[in-house]
Amino acid sequence: MAEIAGVSEQTARNYSRVYAELFSLQARGETGPRLFNDTDIQIFCSIATLRRENIPPQEVIERIKRGDVYIDNTTPQQTTPSAPQATQTALEATQGSIAVYSDMQRRIEAIERHQHVLLRAAVLWGALWGAVAALAVATFVLWAIWLFA
Numbered sequence: 001m002a003e004i005a006g007v008s009e010q011t012a013r014n015y016s017r018v019y020a021e022l023f024s025l026q027a028r029g030e031t032g033p034r035l036f037n038d039t040d041i042q043i044f045c046s047i048a049t050l051r052r053e054n055i056p057p058q059e060v061i062e063r064i065k066r067g068d069v070y071i072d073n074t075t076p077q078q079t080t081p082s083a084p085q086a087t088q089t090a091l092e093a094t095q096g097s098i099a100v101y102s103d104m105q106r107r108i109e110a111i112e113r114h115q116h117v118l119l120r121a122a123v124l125w126g127a128l129w130g131a132v133a134a135l136a137v138a139t140f141v142l143w144a145i146w147l148f149a
Helices: 009-018 038-052 057-066 084-148
Strands: none
């Protein structure tokens, strides 16, 4: 599993312990040897990718539980050392999904920042036009007073 996710064996053991709640019972090894299905592999690779992006462990758990990271649960199959191609495909799909999510999240944050700037600009323009209108009315009143006085 460590090789698939691109982490050291010690890191893989730590991830299995720290993020145990995200894995199936078979992957936790509570019922015997650890048996990772495709979903467990995708979750494991997602964890490794998010941790490489320096995302704190608790946030990794929250993101995966919220579904912010795409995990394909449609075709669970037992992964064994004799099925490296399926494992590699799962890893690539997971890393691609996380990269797309991260890119989309950055774009959403940029759009939110631009919206905030535009809202401020609209408020300032409104205030400016309000001041211009008030000045025009005051000028008209003063002119009328001068004219009829």
